[in-house]
Amino acid sequence: MKAVRSMVLISNDTESIALGANEVFSAFQQKIQDYGLSDEISISFISDIGHNSAAPLVIIYPEAVIYGPVKPDDVLDIVEEHLDKGHIVERKLVPAHELSEHLTWLSSRKGTLPAENRIVLKNVGLIDPENIEDYIALDGYQALGTVLGKTPAETISIIEDSGLRGRGGAGFPTGLKWSFVAKTHIDKKYVVCNADESEPGTFKDRLVLEGDPHAIIEAMAIAAYAVGADEGYVYIRGEYRLAIERMKVAIKQAREYGLLGKNIFSSKFSFDLHVHAGAGAYICGEETALIESIEGKRGEPRSRPPYPTTFGLWGKPTLVNNVETLANIPAIIRNGADWYRSIGTPSSPGTKVYTILGNVNVTGLIEVPMGITLREVITIYAKGMKGGTFKMAQTGGSSGSIIPANLQDTPMDFDSFKTASVSLGSGALLICNEEICVVDLAKVLLNFFRFESCGKCNPCRIGCQKSFEILSNIAEGIGTLQDLEDLQMMANQLYELSNCGLGQTAGSPLKDILTYFHAEVESHIRLKVCPADTCPMSGKTIYHVGQEVKITREHGA
Amino acid sequence: MSVEVKNGLDIKKTIRELIKQHGTERAELIPIMQKINADFGYISSEAIEELALLMNLPTNQIFSVATFYRMLSTEPRGKHVIQFCESAPCHVAGSRQVWLALQEALGLENGQTSKDNKWTLLTTSCLGACGIGPVLVIDQNIYGNVQPQQVKNILSRYE
Numbered sequence: 001m002k003a004v005r006s007m008v009l010i011s012n013d014t015e016s017i018a019l020g021a022n023e024v025f026s027a028f029q030q031k032i033q034d035y036g037l038s039d040e041i042s043i044s045f046i047s048d049i050g051h052n053s054a055a056p057l058v059i060i061y062p063e064a065v066i067y068g069p070v071k072p073d074d075v076l077d078i079v080e081e082h083l084d085k086g087h088i089v090e091r092k093l094v095p096a097h098e099l100s101e102h103l104t105w106l107s108s109r110k111g112t113l114p115a116e117n118r119i120v121l122k123n124v125g126l127i128d129p130e131n132i133e134d135y136i137a138l139d140g141y142q143a144l145g146t147v148l149g150k151t152p153a154e155t156i157s158i159i160e161d162s163g164l165r166g167r168g169g170a171g172f173p174t175g176l177k178w179s180f181v182a183k184t185h186i187d188k189k190y191v192v193c194n195a196d197e198s199e200p201g202t203f204k205d206r207l208v209l210e211g212d213p214h215a216i217i218e219a220m221a222i223a224a225y226a227v228g229a230d231e232g233y234v235y236i237r238g239e240y241r242l243a244i245e246r247m248k249v250a251i252k253q254a255r256e257y258g259l260l261g262k263n264i265f266s267s268k269f270s271f272d273l274h275v276h277a278g279a280g281a282y283i284c285g286e287e288t289a290l291i292e293s294i295e296g297k298r299g300e301p302r303s304r305p306p307y308p309t310t311f312g313l314w315g316k317p318t319l320v321n322n323v324e325t326l327a328n329i330p331a332i333i334r335n336g337a338d339w340y341r342s343i344g345t346p347s348s349p350g351t352k353v354y355t356i357l358g359n360v361n362v363t364g365l366i367e368v369p370m371g372i373t374l375r376e377v378i379t380i381y382a383k384g385m386k387g388g389t390f391k392m393a394q395t396g397g398s399s400g401s402i403i404p405a406n407l408q409d410t411p412m413d414f415d416s417f418k419t420a421s422v423s424l425g426s427g428a429l430l431i432c433n434e435e436i437c438v439v440d441l442a443k444v445l446l447n448f449f450r451f452e453s454c455g456k457c458n459p460c461r462i463g464c465q466k467s468f469e470i471l472s473n474i475a476e477g478i479g480t481l482q483d484l485e486d487l488q489m490m491a492n493q494l495y496e497l498s499n500c501g502l503g504q505t506a507g508s509p510l511k512d513i514l515t516y517f518h519a520e521v522e523s524h525i526r527l528k529v530c531p532a533d534t535c536p537m538s539g540k541t542i543y544h545v546g547q548e549v550k551i552t553r554e555h556g557a
Numbered sequence: 558m559s560v561e562v563k564n565g566l567d568i569k570k571t572i573r574e575l576i577k578q579h580g581t582e583r584a585e586l587i588p589i590m591q592k593i594n595a596d597f598g599y600i601s602s603e604a605i606e607e608l609a610l611l612m613n614l615p616t617n618q619i620f621s622v623a624t625f626y627r628m629l630s631t632e633p634r635g636k637h638v639i640q641f642c643e644s645a646p647c648h649v650a651g652s653r654q655v656w657l658a659l660q661e662a663l664g665l666e667n668g669q670t671s672k673d674n675k676w677t678l679l680t681t682s683c684l685g686a687c688g689i690g691p692v693l694v695i696d697q698n699i700y701g702n703v704q705p706q707q708v709k710n711i712l713s714r715y716e
Binding site for chain 2: 014015017018019053055197198199200201202203206237238239240241276277278279280281282293294295296297298299355357358359363364365394398428430432436440441444445447448451452454
């Protein structure tokens with residue numbers, strides 16, 4: 001890069017683009033040219049890290065001043081005042097509370113809160129994702145080189161020793177999964193990256209793919225070497241256009257540098273990658289459905305066993321790992337299993353990326369060691385509740401759990417959550433204040449599941465639809481006490497009889513609202529009152545058991 | 558039967574061209590259909606028959622794949638397709654009021670296409686832009702933090 005006086009970095013993740021980052025970029029180009037500063041100032045895009053409330057961000061080096069949200073109309077002032085005259089444009093600075101210190105370049109300026117620990121998101125927002133040199137400069141592909149000097153068995157034992165567990169939701173030990181594939185004696189094997197991130201409230205994988213695609217390529221190559229595969233697929237959901245494009249660019253660059261293809265680093269190891277764009281189906285996040293989808297079929301889950309580790313893509317042993325799981329691999333190889341075990345809790349080492357959403361002051365993405373509590377997340381990172389006090393949170397996306405206030409202090413790691421019958425899932429944390437009605441929320445969730453159920457097995461196809469209907473009746477004030485028993489039965493049958501994880505988890509919101517919020521559901525039925533005043537029953541005339549009843553708030557008072 | 562033509566593209570010619578690029582492996586079916594959907598707006602019965610013939614697959618297999626995925630359509634859609642996220646994070650951010658405003662402004666319900674073929678209104682599951690919910694997508698453009706009163710203004714940007 002030629003020497004410049006100042007650098008202007010503009011965030012261009014999906015959200016920033018939606019809020020006008022491209023227009024801001026062109027405005028900067030135009031104004032900098034108008035002021036004759038083109039030779040002194042460089043403008044580039046940078047992948048932002050999920051601080052949506054201030055997007056698009058404009059960061060100016062060397063001062064490390066952060067402006068946001070910036071509109072094209074603001075550009076003239078920034079160019080004239082800041083870049084030309086050297087005065088900071090105070091009115092456009094991002095308010096301090098919008099920024100958390102996980103913006104690494106700000107750590108020297110701030111740093112009053114417990115630090116995040118970035119492994120998965122280490123490079124996101126720091127490097128140009130479309131330039132392989134940036135990744136290599138930060139130790140990129142070093143781990144792949146190291147691994148090729150070891151045996152596949154040694155590589156797997158490092159991962160096993162690290163205690164890394166799958167971040168797709170189930171928490172299965174990653175090293176063990178690798179060893180299952182490695183043990184099969186078949187010539188052709190595949191490695192698949194599950195980037196069909198469709199769990200509502202989750203967008204961590206998108207940020208990794210958009211911000212650091214080479215980390216995934218390196219991790220997949222390491223995994224392929226360890227299990228004996230020579231071909232891989234990155235299955236990215238079709239809606240993630242930018243992530244698909246960035247991954248394709250990254251694969252092309254890696255091939256040009258000899259990091260994918262035949263005889264990598266002059267070894268006997270060969271590996272190549274393809275990108276498969278999804279066509280819109282939540283169920284394809286289930287690994288056997290994902291495999292069916294790559295094969296060009298409907299994304300319907302297979303009956304298991306056999307598991308993909310022995311019978312996967314085109315009947316060959318296949319390793320399927322989530323994006324976040326893979327993003328940990330190069331760091332573990334570089335720093336060793338002991339280093340990884342020193343972070344997080346003994347049974348769940350490492351960090352977890354959470355997406356914070358809902359009724360809180362700051363939404364966005366954080367990566368913190370396993371074991372932090374929900375209350376800490378809300379108080380420290382989300383800067384507190386917005387518009388009311390805490391009522392419940394949904395953890396792990398739609399297939400996760402609804403948890404009440406008294407579970408806020410449970411450490412968030414796989415085993416503590418399992419003991420409390422809570423799902424950590426994808427790491428989505430949807431935080432709700434008391435204005436959110438549990439019946440209404442469960443209705444939204446079951447509406448999602450009835451739509452996304454693939455329809456292959458009856459318990460799920462019929463159970464999701466029927467549960468939705470019962471919840472709708474309760475929300476409209478025509479529910480009966482029998483409905484409570486029916487919902488409980490649906491929840492049990494969905495869990496016990498469904499073929500795959502979609503149906504098995506579709507019943508968990510039902511189970512949770514009946515366990516933790518029974519009184520609120522019952523008040524919809526007995527009193528015809530929605531305590532959150534959300535459901536359409538309030539103040540309306542409804543017909544109940546053949547009798548016209550005028551419902552008013554007084555009934556519940 | 559007249560041959561389907563859109564944007565100057567002939568469906569049969571397009572499919573033959575796509576088969577030439579992608580080959581006839583079953584794994585190429587979805588990428589090929591994604592391209593047809595992008596160029597023609599939907600996958601017509603004519604397209605399904607042509608694919609069946611060239612890829613040597615039964616038409617019902619192709620139809621079952623085309624109807625499975627949300628991003629593929631077997632019905633013609635309007636000039637602009639609106640997808641509205643109805644998942645829980647947008648719900649908590651207040652999406653229901655936006656959805657009501659959207660339905661009212663367009664005079665359409667979920668899944669309908671306007672009489673003048675300008676709009677198709679669809680709900681969708683999470684689009685992964687939850688940080689800026691409520692979210693709606695028109696064609697390729699994502700609108701975030703949408704308030705009910707903004708809906709008319711957003712729609713007026715499309716001809």
